[in-house]
Every structure is written in structure tokens, then in C-alpha cells.
Amino acid sequence: MATCRVPLFLLACGSFNPITNQHMRLFELARDHMHSTGRYQVVGGIVSPVSDGYGKQSLVLAEHRIAMAKLAIKSSNWLTVDEWESQQPDWMETVVTMRCGTLSSRPPHHHVPPLPSGPAPQLKLLCGADFLDTFKVPGLWKDKHVEEVAGRFGLVCVSRGGLQPERAMHESDTLSRHQQNIFLVREWVRNETSATEVRRAVRRGLSVKYLIPDSVIEYIKEHNLYTEDSERKNKGTVLRPLTKQAKSFND
Amino acid sequence: METQDLTKVVLLACGSFNPVTNMHLRMFELARDHLQDTGRYKVVAGIISPVGDGYKKQGLIEACHRVEMSRLATDNSDWISVDPWESLQPEWVETAKVVRHHYGELVAAEKNSDEVDTVKYAKKRRRKENSFGGKDDPQLMLLCGADVLESFGVPDLWKQEDMTEIVGRYGMVCITRSGNDPHKFIHQSDMLWKHRRNIHLVHEWVTNDISATHVRRALRRGQSVRYLLPDPVVRYIQEHNLYSAESEKKYAGVVLAPLQRNAASSSS
Numbered sequence: 001m002a003t004c005r006v007p008l009f010l011l012a013c014g015s016f017n018p019i020t021n022q023h024m025r026l027f028e029l030a031r032d033h034m035h036s037t038g039r040y041q042v043v044g045g046i047v048s049p050v051s052d053g054y055g056k057q058s059l060v061l062a063e064h065r066i067a068m069a070k071l072a073i074k075s076s077n078w079l080t081v082d083e084w085e086s087q088q089p090d091w092m093e094t095v096v097t098m099r100c101g102t103l104s105s106r107p108p109h110h111h112v113p114p115l116p117s118g119p120a121p122q123l124k125l126l127c128g129a130d131f132l133d134t135f136k137v138p139g140l141w142k143d144k145h146v147e148e149v150a151g152r153f154g155l156v157c158v159s160r161g162g163l164q165p166e167r168a169m170h171e172s173d174t175l176s177r178h179q180q181n182i183f184l185v186r187e188w189v190r191n192e193t194s195a196t197e198v199r200r201a202v203r204r205g206l207s208v209k210y211l212i213p214d215s216v217i218e219y220i221k222e223h224n225l226y227t228e229d230s231e232r233k234n235k236g237t238v239l240r241p242l243t244k245q246a247k248s249f250n251d
Numbered sequence: 252m253e254t255q256d257l258t259k260v261v262l263l264a265c266g267s268f269n270p271v272t273n274m275h276l277r278m279f280e281l282a283r284d285h286l287q288d289t290g291r292y293k294v295v296a297g298i299i300s301p302v303g304d305g306y307k308k309q310g311l312i313e314a315c316h317r318v319e320m321s322r323l324a325t326d327n328s329d330w331i332s333v334d335p336w337e338s339l340q341p342e343w344v345e346t347a348k349v350v351r352h353h354y355g356e357l358v359a360a361e362k363n364s365d366e367v368d369t370v371k372y373a374k375k376r377r378r379k380e381n382s383f384g385g386k387d388d389p390q391l392m393l394l395c396g397a398d399v400l401e402s403f404g405v406p407d408l409w410k411q412e413d414m415t416e417i418v419g420r421y422g423m424v425c426i427t428r429s430g431n432d433p434h435k436f437i438h439q440s441d442m443l444w445k446h447r448r449n450i451h452l453v454h455e456w457v458t459n460d461i462s463a464t465h466v467r468r469a470l471r472r473g474q475s476v477r478y479l480l481p482d483p484v485v486r487y488i489q490e491h492n493l494y495s496a497e498s499e500k501k502y503a504g505v506v507l508a509p510l511q512r513n514a515a516s517s518s519s
Contacts (some may be wrong), residue, residue, distance in 0.1 A: 021273070021478040028475035075482055189479065192461035198459045207280035210273040210481075211457070214327060 132168035297331035305343035342510035347413035
């Protein structure tokens with residue numbers, strides 16, 4: 001019996017402040033990995049920048065982060081940028097973005113040929129290994145949300161540097177329970193390019209060429225993003241998930 | 252600081268570039284930022300010089316492809332370019348010779364522009380020093396990773412006089428990262444220590460370890476190398492179907508040209 005591959009969309013939520021080559025590498029690595037399992041056909045990758053309501057320090061306006069992401073994925077034939085999350089009035093929990101975003105309300109950019117007997121398309125959350133560690137941070141995630149992300153949807157987690165996602169999995173009962181639905185991808189090329197480092201370099205007038213696409217470099221220059229002032233934005237503000245979820249923690 | 256007081260520098264990177272990656276290109280950017288940050292230099296050009304096929308390193312594909320990929324990679328750079336001279340030589344050329352050649356070209360180019368300048372800017376020319384090695388002469392520095400610096404320790408890979416010439420007469424810019432200890436390496440070599448002021452160490456805080464070996468491995472396995480190399484290079488590789496298990500076996504068992512040459516001369 002020929003196994004029918006499950007059509008798969010990969011959703012990456014994050015600040016993308018700014019988007020870097022490393023973010024786009026995540027998609028490429030994840031796609032290769034999921035294909036190699038023999039069970040999936042990756043049909044789309046979605047970049048979903050967080051809304052300004054997130055309140056993270058140094059977060060520049062969503063309109064810029066969206067514009068830069070769009071420039072970055074222009075040359076890709078399978079990545080798209082989803083503005084839905086950034087347009088919501090308040091910060092949206094990741095699980096809500098997964099539930100209400102992409103697949104349900106907007107047609108995928110790549111038409112998936114309908115197979116009457118074929119499996120329904122799935123959406124999995126694409127992230128770095130550091131993301132798994134955030135599940136442990138008190139007040140940042142609701143337990144039932146972690147359950148839904150890991151259980152109902154699934155995660156594709158790309159490891160980098162010294163982080164050990166296996167440990168984060170082991171230390172979380174919820175994640176352990178859903179390990180069949182959590183795909184760990186090893187990034188062998190040690191690439192520590194991070195948006196934080198890119199912002200630092202830009203602040204200091206240093207080159208970021210070959211770390212982020214040229215078009216994004218141009219955009220940053222034109223709009224004079226990432227200065228000492230922009231880095232201080234939201235300083236002292238409590239991250240929105242912590243305040244939003246603290247109130248309704250007993251739900 | 253007047254531009255006239257800055258020493259003009261050209262960075263020369265020799266290597267296999269098999270293929271060129273974003274890491275190679277980053278080296279140039281890091282080196283330029285570092286040198287200009289000292290307030291003493293102005294980096295005016297960067298040159299990629301892919302090694303000739305005579306090097307016989309395992310997995311080395313034809314120079315014409317490596318040169319073309321490097322060209323595609325630097326197409327949108329306003330200061331880095333590719334020079335195929337080394338790759339066109341019939342036999343492998345020692346790095347010191349490549350440096351000497353490019354320095355010669357640099358001086359000749361300066362002379363030509365001087366002659367033009369003379370007509371237009373007589374005053375400026377009178378102020379220029381005429382002695383060799385004066386502050387107004389451009390400097391050519393070898394750009395490399397710390398691994399190249401440390402390869403000075405590999406027996407028969409480098410001729411003693413070549414190493415001395417490169418660091419003594421020209422200069423090196425070495426990009427290092429955590430895991431390397433170039434200071435220690437320099438400290439442990441009398442020759443390097445003597446010319447330590449000519450060896451510029453640039454620490455790469457954001458490790459970007461995109462080795463060409465890894466890239467070739469990924470390609471052999473049909474994995475994506477997008478965003479590790481410039482897009483035009485990825486396309487070129489796909490179009491020409493470069494890098495397979497076959498290409499990786501090329502020169503297997505063959506002695507690397509420098510080892511062959513230096514071993515032969517040391518035994519004669």
C-alpha cells in the first residue's frame with residue numbers, strides 16, 4: 001500500500017526583529033527533515049511576525065517587520081508572510097494564531113491538489129530549540145495551550161548551538177507525552193546569527209551583509225531602524241503574555 | 252581624520268572556494284569593519300582568488316566553476332571581486348607568490364592613476380612620499396580564517412621563507428572565533444611574534460560556521476543549501492549539477508600539491 005504523504009504547512013511565530021537568513025534556514029532545514037520522514041509533503045511555510053502588543057524590548061513597529069519579512073521571502077517560491085497575527089488589537093497566543101490564522105481563513109498560496117482520499121493538510125509550529133525552553137517560564141504559556149500546540153498540531157524544532165531540545169522535552173511531561181508529534185531537527189552548521197546580534201551590528205554601524213538579505217539591509221537603512229533608541233523601546237514593560245495570562249490563569 | 256592619513260588596504264583571500272559561501276563573504280565584511288575601526292586604514296578593495304586545479308585537494312571541482320560561482324557571489328558587492336589569475340596558472344602557485352603578484356598589480360595600478368593625477372593634481376603628487384612602503388602606498392593583506400594561520404604549523408605545507416614574507420612584508424587579517432586561540436599560536440612562534448603587529452586578529456562574535464565541506468555534503472544528500480550561499484550560486488550549482496559523490500572522490504589518495512612540492516625539495 002502506497003503511503004500518502006500528509007500535506008504540511010510550517011508556521012513560524014516570532015518577533016522577526018528583523019528577519020535573518022537564519023530564520024529562513026529554519027524553514028529549509030525543517031522542510032528537508034519532514035520530507036525525509038517519508039510521511040509529509042511540505043507545501044507551504046508561513047512567517048507570522050508577532051504584534052506590537054507583545055511588548056518585547058526593542059520591538060520595532062509591525063509594519064516594518066512585516067515589510068522586511070516580505071522582502072526576505074520574495075525570492076522563495078514556498079514561503080509567505082501572514083499579517084493576521086500582527087493585525088490583531090492585542091497580542092495573540094500562539095495557539096490562537098494556529099487555530100484561527102492561516103489555514104482556516106486564508107487560502108494557501110500554493111494550491112494543494114484536492115485528493116478525496118488523501119489526508120487533510122496539517123499545520124505544525126516551526127521553532128528553534130530555545131522556544132521549547134519557553135514552555136517552562138512561569139506565566140508565559142497556559143498548560144492547556146502547550147497541550148494543544150504539542151498534541152493537536154505538533155512542533156518542528158530546529159536545534160542550534162549548545163541547546164539540547166531533548167532535555168527540554170524530557171523535563172516537560174506535556175512535551176514528553178507528545179514526543180511522536182515533536183520533530184527535532186539538527187542544525188549541524190553552527191550559525192549564531194540572531195536578530196539581537198544583527199540589531200547590535202546595525203547600531204554600531206557594522207556590516208550585516210550576508211547575514212540578512214540585501215533588500216532588508218536597504219529597508220533598514222531607508223527607515224533608519226535599529227538605533228540605541230529603538231533598542232530601549234518597551235524597556236521595563238512587562239511582556240504581554242505575562243499580564244494577559246496572569247489575570248485568567250485559573251481558567 | 253583626513254582620508255590622506257589612512258593607509259589604503261586591499262584584502263586578498265586565497266582558498267578553494269569550493270563553493271564560495273556566505274561565511275567567506277562575511278570574512279571580508281568583518282575584516283573591513285575591523286581595520287577601518289582602528290582609524291588607521293581604509294579598505295578599498297577585496298579580492299577572491301580561487302586556487303588552481305593543480306592544488307589537487309580531494310573534492311576540488313574545476314576552477315572555471317569555482318571562479319564563476321565566486322563571480323556570481325560578488326556581483327552585487329561594490330568592493331569585492333574575483334581574480335582568476337591564480338586559477339589560470341598551469342601548476343599550483345604558492346600563496347606567497349599569489350600575494351606578490353597581486354601586490355605588483357596594485358602598485359602598477361597606483362602608478363597609472365598617479366600619472367593621471369599628476370596632470371590634474373600636481374600639488375597632491377608633490378606631497379606624496381616616493382619611498383617604497385610609505386604611508387601612501389596601498390597595503391595588500393592576506394585575509395583568512397584562523398585555521399590558515401594555524402596551518403603554518405603543518406609540516407611541509409608552507410615554506411619558512413613564504414610565511415615570513417607574508418606576515419613580514421605584507422600582513423594578515425585572521426578571522427577567529429571561539430575555539431581558536433590565535434594569540435597563543437602567535438606567542439608560540441618566534442617568527443609570528445616578531446611580526447605580530449602585521450597580524451590583525453578579528454574575533455567573529457557571531458559564529459557563522461558555514462563550511463564548504465558541509466555545503467557539499469548537504470548537496471550530495473539532496474538537502475537545501477539556501478541562505479548558506481548567495482542565491483545565484485545555489486542556482487548555478489543546480490543548473491550545472493555540481494557536487495556529487497563522484498566529484499567528492501576526485502583527487503582521493505593524491506598528495507596535496509604543496510606537500511608534494513615541499514617534501515620533494517626538502518629531500519633533494
